[in-house]
Amino acid sequence: MKSFLALIDTFNARVGQLTAFIVIPTLFCIFYEITSRYVFSKPTIWASELMIYFCAILYVLGAAWTLQVGRHVKIDMVYARLSLRGQRILDLITFPFFTLYLVMLLWVGLQFAMESIAIHETSGTPWDPPIYPMKSIFVIGCAMLLLQGAAKFIRDIYFVKNGRDL
């Protein structure tokens, strides 16, 4: 079990670390667009759209790693005053709500993605690239988040039960 949880951590962190560098091609898209618009007077139809997709990948595939490092903001006026064990118990109580939301996003997102793949949906812009990869990636991001949440849940149960970290 321990190594399985570590596998989830490593997977989400690696994907996140890799995804983080997507801001660099995003910058290149913008510089390319600015240069072609002002230097060559030939604005592109794809650069502004492509950078949106790059950033969307950033938000979606980085979310699980952000959860792992604990960067999603919470209100800790009560939470911070509790013992470590108390905090873990609260996390156990709120976990079903996190799961409810993410499972719902996963379920609806999956149907969006399947439909999009089935009809080879495109974005409908002048460039008109296929849009289904973006919708599919959203489902993957939700699955990664759920896995990360579940890993934390198992660790919390172990901690509350045995008084030490798994």
Add this chain to the structure above:
Amino acid sequence: MSIELITVLLVATFVTLLVLGLPLAWTMGATAVIFTVGLFEPSTMFMTMTRVFHMMLNYALVSVPLFVLMGCILEKSGVAEQLFDAVYVWSGRLRGGLAIGTIIACVVMAAMVGIVGAEIVTFGLIALPQMLDRGYDKGLALGCITSGGGMATLIPPSIVFIVYGMTAGVSIGDLFIAGILPGLLLATLFVGYIVISVWLRPHLAPAASEEDRNVPLKKKLRMLQGLIMPALITLAVLGSIYVGIATPTEAAAIGCLGAIISAAMNRRLSWVVISRACYETLWISCMLTWLFFGAQAIIGIYTLAGGATFVKNAIMDLPFGPWGIVIVMQIIWVFLGMFLDWIGILLLTGPMFIPIIQSLGFDPVWFGVVYCMNMHISYLTPPFGPSVFYMASVAPPGINVTDVYKANLPYLWLTFLALAIVCAFPGLSLWLPSLMSG
């Protein structure tokens, strides 16, 4: 179920989950799902999903990671140190010069960095030890860094303005430009306060030492080099937005390039700096965007249930007149600011308040500036004052959170004064954007 009851239950669910320590993003989403299933059919989630995708593929949202990246690189580029040194050497003769210099350096830094935390932490580490070493009053030193650094919310490029612009559907460029004069007004009030208080009570700030006073002119001029890159970056980012040749997203990319060049010039550019900046950017961007997704879900479902109309009618029925309503909204913000961060307040109240403001004949851009000033206030007030926490986290031992709250009191009153001026004279924020081309 009546809309009043729905509102009460929704708020109760939301607050309960939040207090139990569920992160805000999941709290908003889970509340939305519970009420979607409870009030409508689960298929209503498809509407939510459409809203989430719309947000995910939003052009303006791209500027968020880019401005964050720019700030993260600048933070590690050594620009803040040079800036502080230059301002310090030039204001060395003045009594209280170091504190005044800090405010000025904060303004310049705020014109490049849009995140409050980064700025306060940076100057807390650079300026605070210098001031304490030279015998400055603890309160004066803590106050000028915390309040000065907090101006990053108001002085463009501010992430708060980007989110406000996306929520209100107004031009982010206009908001940026509208924040300039109120930001300068606030800085002027702060500087004026420091000048007067050290003049009345000289023990707050000792006179500059012989050594500090007699810096050779040549050295002084060399120090000015530290101002070149910040000036260029600010000019490129805000100038290109103002003239209308670049969107805020493109201006952010230009700013990133400027930040990378600054770091390279200071020999601070390394793989570690770039990768740390990219990681930090990912964390902040993911935290923000999943909040947007959650807000889309909860606002979408509340609006569908008739909540937006309900809030609008309730507020419009208040017997206070248009200005009274503006004041009531600000009181609500300050109240929420005791528990929530700026982003939560904006995402939850913005979609309700902004249409009301527009129907009352106020300008949404002006209202954005008012919002930012309110957040500057809420950042300095207990029990949840993020600016104060940032400052306390880098202050030397012996300085606690209460000291920082107390140190900020005079600046807090000045911010209220500036807020009143900005409210009373909308032209102060709207004049510059009205000159913009396009």
